[in-house]
Amino acid sequence: MTAALDTEGWSGSALRLTGLTKRFAGQLALDGVDLTLEPGQVRGLVGENGAGKSTLIKLLAGIYTPDAGTIEVAGRELHPGSDRSGLAFVHQDLGLVDELTVGENLAFTSGFPRAAGLIDWRRVWSSAQAAYERMSLDAPAPRTLVGRLSAAEKALLGIVRALAKDASVAVLDEPTASLPAPDVAYLIDALRRLKESGTAILYVTHRLQELYEIADSVTVLRGGRKVAEGPMGDYGVDRLVEAMLGRPVASVPVTEETTRGDDVVLVVDRLVVRDAPPVSFTVGAGEIVGVVGLRGAGQEAIGRAVAGAEPSTTASLVLNGVDVGRSRGVGGRMRHGIALLPADRQRESTFPGLSLVENLFPGPRNRSGGGGLLAVAAEQERALAAITSYDVRPPRPALPIDQLSGGNQQKVCVARVLGQAQRLVVLEEPTAGVDVGSKLEIHNFVRAAAESGTGVLVVSSDVEEITQLCTRVLVVVNGAITAEATGEAITDENLIVLASSAPVAAPADGATAMKGK
DSSP: OOOSSOOTTOOSOSEEEEEEEEEETTEEEEEEEEEEEOTTOEEEEEOOTTSSHHHHHHHHHTSSOOSEEEEEETTEEOOTTOOOTTEEEEOSSOOOOTTSBHHHHHHHHHOOOEETTEEOHHHHHHHHHHHHHHTTOOOOOTTSBGGGSOHHHHHHHHHHHHHSSOOSEEEEESTTTTOOHHHHHHHHHHHHHHHHTTOEEEEEOSOHHHHHHHOSEEEEEETTEEEEEEEGGGOOHHHHHHHHHTSOOOOOOOOOOOOOTTOEEEEEEEEEETTSOOEEEEEETTOEEEEEOSTTSSHHHHHHHHHTSSOEEOSEEEETTEEOTTOOHHHHHHHTTEEEEOSOIIIIIOOTTSBHHHHHSOSHHHHOOGGGOOOHHHHHHHHHHHHHHTTOSSOOTTSBGGGSOHHHHHHHHHHHHHHHOSSEEEEESTTTTOOHHHHHHHHHHHHHHHHTTOEEEEEOSOHHHHHHHOSEEEEEETTEEEEEEEGGGOOHHHHHHHHTTOOOSSOOTTEEEOOOO
8 A cells, every 4th residue: 555645755654642731621631652653564553441542542643732742654754734645444333424435435435536527426335445445355245324334233344444555554443343253354354464564553452362462562551651561462451451550360250051041031032123033031030141242243233122122022921920011212121121232332232422320320310309309419429429330530520421432431320320220230242342451341330230139131243252251151143042152162262163153063061052942
């Protein structure tokens, strides 16, 4: 690839940050950070939420202006208003337009081809197809509306769009947060080809294992400062996490079996979502059941149907002995004790612009006091108790939720949903895009809910999360539950094999093929 920024004759660093500093209201968000990235190098950038990664990226993009320090791309110093054409960005918020097609979203970046003064739609569609093919990715039909894509398909579109134009430096902010393992492998392969072409890549992720697949080196931020840096080979996972947290790492807990005998909280009988085959399964009181599948396999629809967020039909959906299948919508299911944590935090789970209090207790039943007046003092007290219990930082109930890091926003959402769930909670991608520390905390909150008797259904594309958190796993292929894994059969490798429908000599101990469901 040839960089859009003119680099002819340049043989130095692709990106150089020197003493980069940014303050907000007198508080240091980034403190004198140095970073150098060479052509064809992949640098991992890691740290807990709030460590300064997002601030650094926004400084690179020109969204923020540094208070001190310099940014150089291929030897040219960037200033406020400077052309950023040598940089390509994939942000957590992809900025896609749901009402437009895949081809149109790509054309907004690369430009709409014209013929005789009119948009050449044939070239728009063919260019979209070619953009995917260059990265060896399966392309959705170019005329597909983006709003109809899954979260994983949208993430891939955002990456393809950013890299469709030549760039000397690609900045990827959590590019795989919503992708299942097979799609991650495809993306890593594509990034290797990009690296071989000479493009420098700054790779921000909370999925540390990906760094060992693609990164040459790593930089660790903590509290706005660079606290560690070096070749990936010098950093095992424990050392990397210790640098991020600033403390020794305890062993990662694995959930113990917590099902209370035959105490079954949910019985799903022949649930049909869209055109998928009927599925049947149970969730015990205190049990954490995972639901996994490849991109587009239909696992998301099953979880949302149970919670009332997806239209479905069913012979019966029995919760604590009561058939709630006719209760429609999320509100109807919530009245019976089923709560949902949606995967899309920004669009479905938080209320931007509102305070932590309003995000914790959004319903009128939670917010009204005697005579219809807001019980402000009691509400503040309840909010502060939840904020303290879930270690939300900063612990300020009146603070707008937008001002929190992604991990702390997610803790607020988890606190609300676990507080709403009296019988069963459905969690979609509960730790997507959050840092290692927040992920461990959220897992512990979920375990605590299970220990209190709540049934938990976890729908996640993060296989590592499923193996650490769940005591039983349902595998979905083409909308059907095709296998169930328990005990020692819950491993990354086994779940990927089962989800891929790969032929094996025999199921692993604890893995059962499901027929006639």
